[in-house]
Amino acid sequence: xxxxxxxxxxxxxxxxxxxxxxxxxxxxxxxxxxxxxxxxxxxxxxxxxxxxxxxxxxxxxxxxxxxxxxxxxxxxxxxxxxxxxxxxxxxxxxxxxxxxxxxxxxxxxxxxxxxxxxxxxxxxxxxxxxxxxxxxxxxxxxxxxxxxxxxxxxxxxxxxxxxxxxxxxxxxxxxxxxxxxxxxxxxxxxxxxxxxxxxxxxxxxxxxxxxxxxxxxxxxxxxxxxxxxxxxxxxxxxxxxxxxxxxxxxxxxxxxxxxxxxxxxxxxxxxxxxxxxxxxxxxxxxxxxxxxxxxxxxxxxxxxxxxxxxxxxxxxxxxxxxxxxxxxxxxxxxxxxxxxxxxxxxxxxxxxxxxxxxxxxxxxxxxxxxxxxxxxxxxxxxxxxxxxxxxxxxxxxxxxxxxxxxxxxxxxxxxxxxxxxxxxxxxxxxxxxxxxxxxxxxxxxxxxxxxxxxxxxxxxxxxxxxxxxxxxxxxxxxxxxxxxxxxxxxx
Amino acid sequence: xxxxxxxxxxxxxxxxxxxxxxxxxxxxxxxxxxxxxxxxxxxxxxxxxxxxxxxxxxxxxxxxxxxxxxxxxxxxxxxxxxxxxxxxxxxxxxxxxxxxxxxxxxxxxxxxxxxxxxxxxxxxxxxxxxxxxxxxxxxxxxxxxxxxxxxxxxxxxxxxxxxxxxxxxxxxxxxxxxxxxxxxxxxxxxxxxxxxxxxxxxxxxxxxxxxxxxxxxxxxxxxxxxxxxxxxxxxxxxxxxxxxxxxxxxxxxxxxxxxxxxxxxxxxxxxxxxxxxxxxxxxxxxxxxxxxxxxxxxxxxxxxxxxxxxxxxxxxxxxxxxxxxxxxxxxxxxxxxxxxxxxxxxxxxxxxxxxxxxxxxxxxxxxxxxxxxxxxxxxxxxxxxxxxxxxxxxxxxxxxxxxxxxxxxxxxxxxxxxxxxxxxxxxxxxxxxxxxxxxxxxxxxxx
Numbered sequence: 035x036x037x038x039x040x041x042x043x044x045x046x047x048x049x050x051x052x053x054x055x056x057x058x059x060x061x062x063x064x065x066x067x068x069x070x071x072x073x074x075x076x077x078x079x080x081x082x083x084x085x086x087x088x089x090x091x092x093x094x095x096x097x098x099x100x101x102x103x104x105x106x107x108x109x110x111x112x113x114x115x116x117x118x119x120x121x122x123x124x125x126x127x128x129x130x131x132x133x134x135x136x137x138x139x140x141x142x143x144x145x146x147x148x149x150x151x152x153x154x155x156x157x158x159x160x161x162x163x164x165x166x167x168x169x170x171x172x173x174x175x176x177x178x179x180x181x182x183x184x185x186x187x188x189x190x191x192x193x194x195x196x197x198x199x200x201x202x203x204x205x206x207x208x209x210x211x212x213x214x215x216x217x218x219x220x221x222x223x224x225x226x227x228x229x230x231x232x233x234x235x236x237x238x239x240x241x242x243x244x245x246x247x248x249x250x251x252x253x254x255x256x257x258x259x260x261x262x263x264x265x266x267x268x269x270x271x272x273x274x275x276x277x278x279x280x281x282x283x284x285x286x287x288x289x290x291x292x293x294x295x296x297x298x299x300x301x302x303x304x305x306x307x308x309x310x311x312x313x314x315x316x317x318x319x320x321x322x323x324x325x326x327x328x329x330x331x332x333x334x335x336x337x338x339x340x341x342x343x344x345x346x347x348x349x350x351x352x353x354x355x356x357x358x359x360x361x362x363x364x365x366x367x368x369x370x371x372x373x374x375x376x377x378x379x380x381x382x383x384x385x386x387x388x389x390x391x392x393x394x395x396x397x398x399x400x401x402x403x404x405x406x407x408x409x410x411x412x413x414x415x416x417x418x419x420x421x422x423x424x425x426x427x428x429x430x431x432x433x434x435x436x437x438x439x440x441x442x443x444x445x446x447x448x449x450x451x452x453x454x455x456x457x458x459x460x461x462x463x464x465x466x467x468x469x470x471x472x473x474x475x476x477x478x479x480x481x482x483x484x485x486x487x488x489x490x491x492x493x494x495x496x497x498x499x500x501x502x503x504x505x506x507x508x509x510x511x512x513x514x515x516x517x518x519x520x521x522x523x524x525x
Numbered sequence: 526x527x528x529x530x531x532x533x534x535x536x537x538x539x540x541x542x543x544x545x546x547x548x549x550x551x552x553x554x555x556x557x558x559x560x561x562x563x564x565x566x567x568x569x570x571x572x573x574x575x576x577x578x579x580x581x582x583x584x585x586x587x588x589x590x591x592x593x594x595x596x597x598x599x600x601x602x603x604x605x606x607x608x609x610x611x612x613x614x615x616x617x618x619x620x621x622x623x624x625x626x627x628x629x630x631x632x633x634x635x636x637x638x639x640x641x642x643x644x645x646x647x648x649x650x651x652x653x654x655x656x657x658x659x660x661x662x663x664x665x666x667x668x669x670x671x672x673x674x675x676x677x678x679x680x681x682x683x684x685x686x687x688x689x690x691x692x693x694x695x696x697x698x699x700x701x702x703x704x705x706x707x708x709x710x711x712x713x714x715x716x717x718x719x720x721x722x723x724x725x726x727x728x729x730x731x732x733x734x735x736x737x738x739x740x741x742x743x744x745x746x747x748x749x750x751x752x753x754x755x756x757x758x759x760x761x762x763x764x765x766x767x768x769x770x771x772x773x774x775x776x777x778x779x780x781x782x783x784x785x786x787x788x789x790x791x792x793x794x795x796x797x798x799x800x801x802x803x804x805x806x807x808x809x810x811x812x813x814x815x816x817x818x819x820x821x822x823x824x825x826x827x828x829x830x831x832x833x834x835x836x837x838x839x840x841x842x843x844x845x846x847x848x849x850x851x852x853x854x855x856x857x858x859x860x861x862x863x864x865x866x867x868x869x870x871x872x873x874x875x876x877x878x879x880x881x882x883x884x885x886x887x888x889x890x891x892x893x894x895x896x897x898x899x900x901x902x903x904x905x906x907x908x909x910x911x912x913x914x915x916x917x918x919x920x921x922x923x924x925x926x927x928x929x930x931x932x933x934x935x936x937x938x939x940x941x942x943x944x945x946x947x948x949x950x951x952x953x954x955x956x957x958x959x960x961x962x963x964x965x966x967x968x969x970x971x972x
Contacts, residue, residue, distance in 0.1 A: 038831055039638065042646050042869050052870035053613050055882055059958035060889035065773065068884045069906050073745055075775050079653040081873045086615055089869050093619040093643070093862075100639030102627030110629060117533055118627050121579055126797075127617075130590025135603040136799030137935050138594065139927050145592025146798050159572040171665035171800070172855040174842070182706060211842035211852035215676075217707045220847045260559045289557060290564040305855070312629040313859030314640040315662070315819060317801030333703070354706065356699035359606060359668040360799025372586060378576030379569075381531050387553045388536050394556050395544040411548075411556045438635055446632075449843075466535040467544065498635040500832040508824035508836040512813065514659050515649035 039099065039499070042092050043516050046082035052089045080518040099499050100314075101443050107469050111415045111446035111458030112206065112254055114284045114306035119376065122309060122369040131368050136360035140345060146364065147344030150337045153371045154321075160374075160382070161280075161300045162293020163323030167332050169362040173281055176301030176320030177212035177248070179333060182354045183299060183324060184246050184275045185216060186331040190352065193273065196245040200274075202231055204255055204450040206281060209248045218245055225452055229255045229408040237268055244274035251278065251295065252285045252413035254450040254458070256393060266296025275299065275328075283307045284462065285390055285414035288383030298325045308370035319366035333357045388463035389414040392470060396461055399474040403481045407453050414462075420455035428484040428491045430455040435502065436483070436494035440476040531576070594932065596796065600960040601932035604910045604951025605741070606667070606694050607802070610769070611879075611955060612793035616866045626859055630819065634834045641833035644821040644858065647865045654771040654876075655785040656778025657807035661818040663861040664804030664853065667788025668697045671735065671765045672704035673806065673817050673851055674784045678733035678761045679710055680850070681815055686731045687712045690722035692740035693765065695940035701735070720744045720903025720912070722751060728758035733784075737765045738777060742903065742949065743887075743910030745774060752781025767791060768805065770908040772880030784808050793867035794860050803860035814840060817851030819858075882954040883909035890952040890961045897965050902947060910951045912937065912944075915968070919948040922968060929967045931960075 065074065084092070101108070108115035126132060134143055154166040170176035181199065188196045199213035202223045210220040221239050226232040230253070240247070247269045251259045259265060269276050278297040284307045286292075292300045304310045305318035312318075324332065334353045335346040346361075377385060390413050397416040401409065404418035420430035434444035434457075446458040461470055483491050495501065541553075550556060557565065577585065596609045603609070620626065624639060631637030631644075644662035651660035664670040675687045687710050689698055698714055705712045710732075716723055720742050728734060734755040739745050748764065755762040761783040769791040771777075777785040790802035808816060814837060822836030842849040871879060887909040891901055894913055902912040915922050919936035926933035938945030952961060 039642060041642070042865075043649065046873075051872050051875050052615070053611075053872070053875055055875070055879055055954060056611070056957075058882070058885075060886050060961070063885050063888055065881055065884070068881075068888055069745070069773070073775055073906055075771070075773060075877075076779070077656075077776075078873060078877065079650075079771065079776075081650055081653060081871070081876055082869050083872045083874070084869055086613075086870065089615050089866060090619065092869070093866060094622065096639035096643055097619075097622035097624040098639065099637075099642070100624040100628055101633075101636035102624045104623040104627045108627075108629075110632070113629055115627075115629060118623075119533060121582065123621070123626075125583070125586045125590075127795075128587060128590040129595045129597045130587075130593040132795040132797050133595040133597045133609075134593045134798045135596065135601060135607055135609070135796050135932065137603055137605055137607070137939065138601075138932055139923055142594035142927060142932070143798065145589040148592065149589050156573055159570060162567075171669065172853075174852045174854040175665065175669070178707070178852055182703070185706070207841075207843040207846045207849070208852050208854050210847035211845070211849040214847045214849075215707050215852045217709060258559045260561070263561055263563075286568075288570045289568055290560050291568050294564050294567045311626045311859070312855075313626050313857070314628045314637075314643075314862065315630040315858030316855035317665070317803075317857045317860060318855045319801075355703035356696060357669075357703050358700065358800070359666055359694070359696045362799075363665075363801040364798040365795070365801050368586075372582060374573065375577050375585065376579070376582055377531070377533075379571060379573040381534070381576045382570060382573060384531060384534055387557075388534060390556050391536070391541065391544055391548075391553050394548050398548045411550075411559070413556075434633070435635070438633065443636065444633060464533050464535070467540040495635050499638055500635055500830055501827040503634050503826050503832045503834050504824045505834050505836065508822040508834050509839075512659075512820075512836060513823040514813075514820060514836075515645070515652045518653075 039095065041516055042082045042084065045084050045088050045092060048083055050083045050085050052084050052086040106441050107465060107473055108443040109445050109459045109461050110443060111460040112281055114460060114462055116309060116462035117464035118309050118311040119373060122372045125372040126365045126368045144344050147337050149371055151339050151344060153367055156374050157302060157321055158323055160287060161323045162291030163300055164326045165329045165332065166321050166323040168321045168367050169333050169358050170301065170320035170322055171358055171363050172316060172318040173301060173303040173320045174208040174212055176322045177208055178216050179357050180277055180299040180301055180322050181213055181216035181218065183328050183331045186354050187328055188245055195243055198243045199245055200239060200247040203452050204253050205248060205250060206254065206279060209279060229257050230259050230261065231265055233261055233264065236265065240268055240272040240274060244272050246275040246277045248277040248279060250282050252282050255408055255417050256412035256415035257408060258413055262295045281306060282414065285386055287386040289386050298328060304366055304370040309373040310366040310369045317363050317366055319363040385463050392461040392463060392465060396459060396470050396474055400477055403478055415458060415460035417453050418457040419453055420457055423484045424455050426484050426488055428488050430457055432491045432494060433480055436480045436491045437476060438495040439497045442473055442476065596932065599930050599932050600956060602934045602950050602952060602964060603932055605935045605949055607796050607799060608791045608953055609796065609955055610791050610793065610953050613867055613870045615870055616793045616863055619866050620863050625862055631835060634832065638832060641821050643862050643865055645823060645833050647861045648821060650865060650868050651805045651807050654768050655807045656776025657785050658810040659813045660805060660807035661816050661820050663856040663858060664806050664818055665857060666800060666802045666804045667765060667786060668694065668700050670786040670804035670806050671697050672701045674763045674786050675701055675710060675733060675735065677784060677812065677815050678763055681812060682732040682761065684730050684732040685710050687733060688728055688731045689714050689735040691715050691717040692722050692742055693735060693737045694741045720905060722746055724750050724754050726754055728755060728760045731758060731760040733761040733763045735763045739767060739770055739908040742912050743907040745906045748777060748780035748782065769880055772876040789864035792864035794863050801857055801860055803857040803864055815850055816840060818853050818856055879954055886954060886956050887911060887952040893961060893965055897969060909953055910949055912947050912949055914947045916946055918945055922948060925971050926967055931964055931967060
């Protein structure tokens with residue numbers, strides 16, 4: 035059994051420190067003369083007392099207990115875990131990008147604004163939209179922003195009865211959640227036997243109360259909504275707007291544009307398609323693009339090029355207002371811009387074509403060993419069902435855990451919700467054929483194990499630093515922080 | 526361009542042929558046939574331009590970056606929610622351990638113990654500083670975190686009236702107003718009296734009172750008094766707090782806050798033109814199951830060994846969809862990690878000493894400006910920011926400073942036209958006596 039990893043608080047020893055303040059140049063005034071006693075902390079915050087090497091050893095040790103794209107294959111469906119280029123990290127750390135304050139006089143940040151305008155134009159081109167805002171912090175934030183724009187548009191037209199947002203049953207969980215937070219009710223649209231939006235169900239549910247349809251295309255099954263032009267017509271004829279969830283846009287760069295499909299609002303996840311690293315959960319960036327009729331409602335400010343240079347436009351009377359302090363996750367936007375410039379038009383198109391080829395190749399290699407809910411060519415990702423293995427007593431969860439023993443991050447599991455024992459695989463274009471083959475070999479071996487020696491799968495993982503963890507205990511008796519035994523007084 | 530020139534794309538021509546053969550099609554186009562032809566024809570990316578080799582890219586990006594004045598080459602007196610603080614070298618080195626930054630949300634805990642434990646430690650540090658019981662593993666930024674807090678307060682109290690102190694960051698007021706348009710909350714902003722939130726408030730039917738600590742103008746609010754006003758009216762006290770200031774200020778938890786949020790950017794996270802920063806969100810235990818965002822909890826594995834998992838996920842969008850407490854999905858985990866590393870390096874007393882150094886530096890600057898004849902507005906206990914009235918348009922003062930290579934404070938006319946002669950000045954531990962004296966000399970030379 036491997037040793038238990040210590041917490042930084044357990045490494046702490048009274049009197050150690052890992053940093054020094056700069057040499058003081060201003061007079062050292064007593065705290066008591068700066069602040070009334072009633073405002074001063076009575077109990078010191080129990081942060082650790084550790085040396086710099088303690089810090090290094092601790093976080094290095096933690097990093098070795100974590101799997102990232104740099105560690106190995108990470109085919110997590112709908113998350114686009116592609117390679118995060120190193121040069122982008124360097125570019126975001128250039129002092130002229132990393133160390134500028136958002137409220138500096140405008141003439142001292144022209145390079146930053148120039149980059150933003152160029153990125154906005156490039157994202158507008160990629161998505162086929164008329165204007166882009168870089169402000170939303172992440173995909174879900176972009177969804178919410180887009181829905182607030184649609185709400186403002188309808189209200190401006192007196193269509194206050196448009197209170198419903200249609201969401202397919204295969205949609206990401208953020209779609210219905212964002213709709214509710216934006217003040218809408220959600221209506222679920224069924225998928226048909228093809229795994230696509232059921233047009234009859236859509237027609238039955240769309241109407242005068244429809245504010246929008248939210249759609250991911252390709253959808254979360256990895257299938258292109260082939261009826262998209264018809265869907266667009268149905269929704270628009272009813273007076274609704276079409277919202278594009280860009281989580282799956284790694285399939286469409288240079289192949290098909292949401293704007294041409296009929297979408298009115300688009301968000302992109304720059305941390306997925308455009309290589310902003312996922313950061314263990316974030317930060318991301320979720321720019322939103324709109325068609326012309328929604329431009330007046332975009333959040334303030336808008337970055338623009340004027341004759342006098344680049345400016346921030348706050349004079350927007352119909353705007354929904356500010357949705358985030360300052361101008362979005364600039365640092366992530368720098369990384370995405372750096373990636374787009376590196377790839378160029380030709381490279382981006384190849385990204386999507388090769389992502390699609392990789393997914394179809396894996397699907398072809400794996401589909402006979404699993405149940406396949408939709409046996410058709412996929413786009414950048416595909417779904418398998420572990421029904422056959424479940425009948426042998428091996429659940430999809432077990433297969434995922436067994437993959438850990440092979441050094442892989444498992445695919446997304448149990449999503450989308452409309453596929454039983456779902457396994458959702460997204461290889462991305464940055465993985466080589468050898469990697470895809472080795473992963474497929476591992477999957478096929480696990481399938482064989484499920485038939486011949488199910489216990490080894492059911493009890494997996496066997497090689498990780500911890501075994502399966504008791505999630506029920508964690509939820510029933512929540513321990514959400516380290517409890518220090520003896521609080522110290524301030525002195 | 527030759528296909529081998531795309532260094533992120535490993536597919537060779539031979540690979541492509543082999544893979545197509547396995548699939549049983551002739552070309553990638555065969556896999557795209559379900560996409561209407563009209564869409565494929567119009568999907569040109571001509572405006573994107575040609576691919577750039579790395580050297581060309583670095584040249585282009587460096588040229589853009591060099592058009593900006595930055596705080597490593599010019600002293601900055603800007604704060605107002607984004608601060609120029611020291612960032613220990615060790616922080617960036619640890620942050621570049623790519624097992625952290627190239628991972629995603631730790632859905633598979635057995636291979637994500639590093640990230641999960643780091644977030645558990647972050648949650649602990651935030652609870653320690655704020656005096657709250659439970660903290661999540663981060664939000665987008667302090668201000669959207671504050672807006673989410675108004676949602677939580679309204680859901681918890683089942684009241685739609687949100688009362689926001691006038692001394693809260695103007696951008697926070699704006700974001701709270703925009704967010705309110707979702708569930709239809711009514712937002713009211715209170716008057717500022719002598720630089721502080723008035724305690725003469727009518728909080729009838731209010732879900733919460735929202736205050737900032739220290740407030741936007743740099744002053745330390747009397748949280749205990751505000752907590753009493755809020756609680757007497759059945760409202761929650763929501764506090765937005767600079768966590769570095771909590772190295773020395775009494776914690777919001779100890780003074781009666783029900784929800785404390787803020788931004789961990791002061792802990793070594795680069796200003797990066799305003800983002801990404803790192804929101805935090807902490808509550809009293811009674812509100813634990815209503816928290817937005819990811820929470821990490823301690824548990825044991827099958828051998829009884831300590832481990833960490835995402836927990837209480839029944840609050841979240843990927844489980845509850847339209848019944849979730851928030852739509853938030855990704856957070857700012859990497860920046861929470863950065864803040865944790867900085868907090869660890871500074872440690873228990875370092876953070877306090879750094880907070881005190883900020884106060885001493887700002888105090889020196891304030892006294893020096895007063896000695897030079899400038900009026901400090903609403904003077905009183907402060908952290909590292911204060912307001913000076915220059916008697917002339919503060920934008921002109923700012924531009925004059927810029928001409929002399931100094932990034933001045935924030936002209937308050939940016940947000941409030943009636944304050945156009947005032948400047949919000951911030952002096953952190955990074956500002957030296959020489960820089961401060963230089964600021965005053967340059968301002969003194971204005972005509």
